[in-house]
Amino acid sequence: AQKITQTQPGMFVQEKEAVTLDCTYDTSDPSYGLFWYKQPSSGEMIFLIYQGSYDQQNATEGRYSLNFQKARKSANLVISASQLGDSAMYFCAMREGGRGGATNKLIFGTGTLLAIQP
Amino acid sequence: NAGVTQTPKFQVLKTGQSMTLQCAQDMNHNSMYWYRQDPGMGLRLIYYSASEGTTDKGEVPNGYNVSRLNKREFSLRLESAAPSQTSVYFCASSYRDNQPQHFGDGTRLSIL
Numbered sequence: 001a002q003k004i005t006q007t008q009p010g011m012f013v014q015e016k017e018a019v020t021l022d023c024t025y026d027t028s029d030p031s032y033g034l035f036w037y038k039q040p041s042s043g044e045m046i047f048l049i050y051q052g053s054y055d056q057q058n059a060t061e062g063r064y065s066l067n068f069q070k071a072r073k074s075a076n077l078v079i080s081a082s083q084l085g086d087s088a089m090y091f092c093a094m095r096e097g098g099r100g101g102a103t104n105k106l107i108f109g110t111g112t113l114l115a116i117q118p
Numbered sequence: 119n120a121g122v123t124q125t126p127k128f129q130v131l132k133t134g135q136s137m138t139l140q141c142a143q144d145m146n147h148n149s150m151y152w153y154r155q156d157p158g159m160g161l162r163l164i165y166y167s168a169s170e171g172t173t174d175k176g177e178v179p180n181g182y183n184v185s186r187l188n189k190r191e192f193s194l195r196l197e198s199a200a201p202s203q204t205s206v207y208f209c210a211s212s213y214r215d216n217q218p219q220h221f222g223d224g225t226r227l228s229i230l
């Protein structure tokens with residue numbers, strides 16, 4: 001069965017430092033997608049970055065990059081030059097594949113609470 | 119830029135009462151989803167609708183029903199609310215596979 005694991009319940013990071021949030025996944029489907037979402041204290045879910053299983057290069061979006069290691073089944077989020085506004089809960093999610101074509105159902109990890117310290 | 123709109127934002131129910139959570143999107147998305155978020159458990163899929171006229175169960179469908187009223191609207195109904203359904207409910211939509219899901223702001227539901 002597909003599964004997403006985020007082993008870091010919480011992290012403290014100094015402002016301006018880079019931070020890596022871990023995510024490992026388990027699936028037997030060769031076609032899948034990996035997403036990262038940010039949830040600030042206000043509660044909304046904000047899409048950050050996407051990586052497809054067949055993408056040759058690691059995804060990047062501004063200060064966000066995804067360190068995709070397919071053989072290790074990991075998809076870590078890297079935030080460069082962290083800012084106070086990066087303090088939030090971060091969720092890794094996997095698009096669930098299936099016979100007859102992929103669906104867009106997401107399986108979420110339990111999240112990592114990131115606190116940026118000035 | 120409304121995106122995904124959920125109503126209500128907050129609701130308190132008594133055990134056994136019924137309630138419908140409303141969701142509408144204005145992005146012409148094909149697929150819509152309902153999730154619940156409980157502390158320490160991330161988001162879990164309740165039901166989804168891949169396209170207008172179709173619905174399917176997710177990971178935790180028991181105690182819920184859904185209606186895909188049209189392409190824009192996807193409602194979630196609790197027929198007989200139970201305290202275990204106290205949660206934050208999120209509606210989301212996406213255009214097609216591999217596209218990110220866009221989420222509403224959530225509905226905080228408490229059942230006493």
